[in-house]
Amino acid sequence: MGPLSxxxxxxxxxxxxxxxxxxxxxxxxxxxxxxxxxxKLAGVFYGYDTVVLKVFFTAAITAMLGLLFFSLFGWVDLNxxxxxxxxxxxxxxxxxxxxxxxxxxxxxxxxSFCGVSIGKIDAFVFIGGLFLxxxxxxxxYNIWDGMYLAKFLGSPKISTTLxxxxxxxxFLLIIIALVMFRVAEWAEKKFPREQY
Amino acid sequence: xxxxxESKKTKYLNPYVGGVLLGIVLLAANFVSGRGLGASGAIKxxxxxxxxxxxxxxxxxxxxxxxxxxxxxxxxxxxxxxFEMLGVLVGGFFSGVLAGxxxxxxEHSPKITSRKRLFLALTGGVLFGFGSQLGRGCTSGSALSxxxxxxxxxFITMMAIFxxxxxxxxxxxxxxx
Numbered sequence: 001m002g003p004l005s006x007x008x009x010x011x012x013x014x015x016x017x018x019x020x021x022x023x024x025x026x027x028x029x030x031x032x033x034x035x036x037x038x039x040k041l042a043g044v045f046y047g048y049d050t051v052v053l054k055v056f057f058t059a060a061i062t063a064m065l066g067l068l069f070f071s072l073f074g075w076v077d078l079n080x081x082x083x084x085x086x087x088x089x090x091x092x093x094x095x096x097x098x099x100x101x102x103x104x105x106x107x108x109x110x111x112s113f114c115g116v117s118i119g120k121i122d123a124f125v126f127i128g129g130l131f132l133x134x135x136x137x138x139x140x141y142n143i144w145d146g147m148y149l150a151k152f153l154g155s156p157k158i159s160t161t162l163x164x165x166x167x168x169x170x171f172l173l174i175i176i177a178l179v180m181f182r183v184a185e186w187a188e189k190k191f192p193r194e195q196y
Numbered sequence: 197x198x199x200x201x202e203s204k205k206t207k208y209l210n211p212y213v214g215g216v217l218l219g220i221v222l223l224a225a226n227f228v229s230g231r232g233l234g235a236s237g238a239i240k241x242x243x244x245x246x247x248x249x250x251x252x253x254x255x256x257x258x259x260x261x262x263x264x265x266x267x268x269x270x271x272x273x274x275x276x277x278x279f280e281m282l283g284v285l286v287g288g289f290f291s292g293v294l295a296g297x298x299x300x301x302x303e304h305s306p307k308i309t310s311r312k313r314l315f316l317a318l319t320g321g322v323l324f325g326f327g328s329q330l331g332r333g334c335t336s337g338s339a340l341s342x343x344x345x346x347x348x349x350x351f352i353t354m355m356a357i358f359x360x361x362x363x364x365x366x367x368x369x370x371x372x373x
Contacts, residue, residue, distance in 0.1 A: 003230030010228070018228045019276045023283020024290070025221040026233055031291035033214035038303055038317075042372045045365040051211045056340060058215020059222060063232075063344035066223035075227075082231040084333065084342040086349030091338075094331025095356025098324050103361040103368050105320015108335040109328060110235035112321070113281055117288030119300040122317040129321015130236065134243045136322070137329035141260035148330060157346040166346060181212075193373070196305075 002076035030114040038106030038115065038122060039196040045103060047187035048196070054184060057177040064170055088151035105129065207295060222344055229276055232341020235284075236328035237277035240264065244272045277337075308371055316371060331356075 001007070005015040033055050034040045043049025070076040102108055107115060107126045115123025137144070159169035209217075225233050244264050248255045255261045268275055292298040304313035328334040331353050333342070339357060342350015 002227040004228050006230040015229060016274070016276065016279045019225075019279035020283040020286075022221060022225050022228065022233075023280035024287035025224070025283075026218070026280065027284035027287025027289075028291045029209075029214055029217045029221060029287075030284070031288040031297075032209040032295070033211060033218070034208040036288060036292065036297070039305065039372065045361055046369065046373050048373070051208070051214075054211035055215040055218060056335075058212050059218035060340055060343040062216050062219020063222035063226065063341075064346065066219065067226060067344060070223070070227065078345075080230050081226055081345055083345045084338060084347040084350050086347065086352070087332065088349075088352070090330045090332065091349045091352045092356050094327045094329070095338075095353040096360040097327030098331060098334060098353075099327075099357045099360025099362075100364055101320045101323030101325075101327055102335075102357060103320075103364045104371075105317050105324060106372070107317070107320070108235070108324060109239065110233070110284065110334065110336040113235060113284045114288040115303075117285045118292030118298045121300065121302045122304065122313050125314045126317040126321040126324075127239070129318040129323075130239050130325035130328075131243060131321075132318075133322040133325020133327070134236070134239050134329055135246070135325075137326050138243055138247060138258065138260035141258060141263075144330065145259055153348070156348045158348045158351050159346050161348050169346065 001074070002070065003080055006080045007077075026110070027114055027117060030111060031118060035111040036114045036118050036120065036123075038111075038120070041108075041111060042103070042106045043193075043196070044184075047191035048193040050184035050188055054181060057180065061170070061174055061177055064173070068166055068170060083155040083157065085155045086153040087149065088153060090148050090150065093147065101133075219344075222341060225280075225341075226344065231276070232337065232344055233280065234277045234333060234337030234341065235281060236325065236334040237275070237337055238281035239325065240329065241268075241272045241275050241278050248272070305372055312371075 004010045034051050040049050041052055044052040067076065071078045105126050107123055109130055112123040112126040116127060159166045222233055244261060247261060302310040302313055304310060331338050335357060338350055339354035343354060
């Protein structure tokens, strides 16, 4: 059955319409969870508010389990679901640059759109920065395309790399997440902040 | 009677409930399109459109544009992520209206000025934008969506983003706490 658009069960326009609807859900949940506030987001790095960690890992695990169960029930063909390719060098260096951007700017791209939607001017300026950053990457592509394309490993699953089945890996990730949630709850009590 | 501290705490959704809901949204994205969520991809569409409009001949030779058109046919603005991000603006606004949080303002720590906050937001944005292209997606497209499909690269990018942000947190603490 799924993915619907890959199996051509829905038209391209329906697919784009559903993208808009899914986006509304995405934006709504992010804002309801407080991701429209940079000071709330940055809290995860100082321990006073760990909403990012809790929402992020709960979401990843929910979707991961959902896909595994959907596959089990024959509702989605996992072979047709896109697995992000792994380019080792750029995954690490790109991630590190994003990490610095995160702690300086207080937003990530998705949350900055969420911030703009409720009138945060700093989020708007952050998006201006995003545009410039992507443009710089595009204009200087020839300078860093070697690094961008280096160490291509295909599209391996982390479970395969570790020699585990998807189910066992998912179980271990849940245990790791539960431990992190405990630490997060402890941190919020240890580094409390009244106003932000 | 609810005191002000309690009412402040109930303003936002429980983070674990929020996480499950976000996971369902991500699952829906995969079920419908065979791909996860994303955000920086929409910015890329805008940049590609700008480059091809302003300098069409130079853009034809650009490896960046070639890479984009190899995976996207037709109008670069008519992509899944552009429509999804338009939805994010609508959904976020709707949530903000419901919660009474819609307000035009620069949010910053009382210890820094608005001007400094805007300068930091711009700098952070430039870095995040550049890094999201190198890393083939941001926190949404590479880290979160990648993790949901067990992508090795997704987990590596996630650890690089959060690990580096933690490593630099002390250096930038005065902007936040």
